[in-house]
Amino acid sequence: ISTVFSNWPWQQWAAEQPNATAIIREQQPVSWRRLADEVNALCARFHHHGVRAGQGVALSGKNSPELLLGYLAILQLGARVLPLNPQLPTALQAQLLPMLNIDWGWSNYPLAWTDSIDPLPSFNIEQLSIDNSDTHPIADWSSAQSFTMTLTSGSSGLPKAAVHTPDAHLANAAGLLQRMQFELGDSWLLSLPLFHVSGQGVIWRWLQKGATLVQRNMHPLTNALAGCTHASLVPTQLWRLLEQDADKLVLKQVLLGGASIPVELTERARKAGISCWCGYGMTEMASTTCAKPADETASVGVPLPGRELQLMDNEIWLRGSGQALGYWQNGEIRPLSDSQGWFHTRDRGEMRNGELYVCGRMDNLFFSGGEGIQPEDIERVLVTHPLIEQAFVVPIDDVEFGQRPVAVIDALPGLDLSQLSTWLEGQITRFQIPDDYYVLPAELKQGGIKISRLAVKEWVYSQI
Ligand code: 4YB
Incomplete structure (x- = not known):
């Protein structure tokens, strides 16, 4: 009452x-x-x-x-x-x-x-x-x-x-x-x-x-x-x-x-x-x-x-x-x-x-070779990895596909990023597998309670 x-x-x-x-x-x-x-x-x-x-x-x-x-x-x-x-x-x-x-x-x-x-x-x-x-x-x-x-x-x-x-x-x-x-x-x-x-x-x-x-x-x-x-x-x-x-x-x-x-x-x-x-x-x-x-x-x-x-x-x-x-x-x-x-x-x-079930933000959806990619679908699988705490998938421009996903990972020590694509195979469809993986930089973890996707995207662009 x-x-x-x-x-x-x-x-x-x-x-x-x-x-x-x-x-x-x-x-x-x-x-x-x-x-x-x-x-x-x-x-x-x-x-x-x-x-x-x-x-x-x-x-x-x-x-x-x-x-x-x-x-x-x-x-x-x-x-x-x-x-x-x-x-x-x-x-x-x-x-x-x-x-x-x-x-x-x-x-x-x-x-x-x-x-x-x-x-x-x-x-x-x-x-x-x-x-x-x-x-x-x-x-x-x-x-x-x-x-x-x-x-x-x-x-x-x-x-x-x-x-x-x-x-x-x-x-x-x-x-x-x-x-x-x-x-x-x-x-x-x-x-x-x-x-x-x-x-x-x-x-x-x-x-x-x-x-x-x-x-x-x-x-x-x-x-x-x-x-x-x-x-x-x-x-x-x-x-x-x-x-x-x-x-x-x-x-x-x-x-x-x-x-x-x-x-x-x-x-x-x-x-x-x-x-x-x-x-x-x-x-x-x-x-x-x-x-x-x-x-x-x-x-x-x-x-x-x-x-x-x-x-x-x-x-x-x-x-x-x-x-x-x-x-x-x-x-x-x-x-x-x-x-x-x-x-x-x-x-x-x-x-x-x-x-x-909350699937993700409509604004986050992007297209890769005509296929819709909802970043959250990939992130949800990534965070089931025992060494991954947080993951962000963002699109980068691609000549062939229009856009391709890359992943930015906040992980515990010991994670080998080069193994992640193999680990993802069979858990998500092929076109969803990120082209590249980055470690989430500490500077993006400051501030509010949420990491800004826009800031992650801008940071990725500054790296390529
Ligand atoms: C989600 C989501 C979910 C939000 N799955 N996307 O008191 C509480 O409810 C509380 C307790 C602990 C931690 C946070 C809270 C909140 O209030 C969170 C409220 C919030 O995040 N507000 S927000 O305006 O900053 O963002 C809202 C957006 O966050 C939603 O529109 C969703 O996109 C996302 N979200 N809960 C998946 N369970």
Whole structure:
């Protein structure tokens, strides 16, 4: 049963269970009362500085206690919050921020804000004067025009900012939690960045339940996970975790998503005592839309309560709870769905035995000698190799065939790239076998939670 909120969730939990642990920061428990006080103090500070309802505030940085407080305080002020990847190139920020009507910026990094944006003062939690005589401006929960703006990672063009109300996030969370157990006393590690929808997904599930959020340094992941019952991980994080010493973990559930989830991975996790959920979600739907407990198939199950799914010429269309209002552009919210409310995902899918299989992005399809090649079909086979963690297949121009696939591999030590074509024979058709193999360079592994296919393609072109 999902909670009905008559106040900001953190204020409601502070009233209902003031002494329960809201957050564990490294090892330090923080109660709901304390958290609400910190948010109020920061609201007063931001308001004093000039932040007003309806304005846009960019929050740039890696996850930190301050970044999360900023996120909650901006919403409570009735303003729009835009969490930003600190690695987003400055030139791109300069182009984007005016279109997104951003008035203020805050960062826990030294950052070159564009001239049009006023920086908010930095603060740290110990210095926040939690003085109840401060006037704490609080926008009314039920009628506030508070929004989150989350940048999509489109393969071409400028990122778009999907606009969600707190209600939409809570509705997304409620749907998942009708299937997955996450109860008072459980704790979810904030294991993904707030600037990505997967990190915000953790926040709104925590707020929906009034359970505990864990904020820790993520390296090494085994230490970060100590005592946590839940975590959201992308497949590469789970591979790495399984290579470390996973014995000490008390993890009850791991929610996987963001990319194709190999059955080999969830099987290995099961043997290490970790049960996984396979999720399929996206920014526009406020994270997870379909999910199932991992089994021997590569499906992502069925839509969660409140969502509808339809395949139209093999394209996955979605609508329902969690859906964004639209994309923010120059003060307007532009629709992202068709007249019936369907969001066209540009993902290709198939239904088998009533369950959804995600085949790949329509935009990734290319043609080689007249044959369509979906890179993900080849990648899915490559990652079943015991020494391969991640693989990207990209097209390169070819005089004879138009385009040919080459593979870029993220592997454990000991992999012999020259053997891969032989290994692939019989597992995929002949024309799908890559012409060449490269080792994924470390510089492409930095940044967000996903490696950009475009960056991989550009890197390959710089090598030939
Ligand atoms: C997939 C895919 C899949 C996404 N198979 N392609 O809370 C969660 O749901 C969560 C938990 C752990 C890790 C990530 C998440 C997410 O939210 C991921 C959401 C996400 O990746 N959003 S995105 O906008 O950056 O990208 C969406 C795209 O990612 C989709 O349109 C798909 O192309 C792809 N994707 N899950 C295959 N299971």
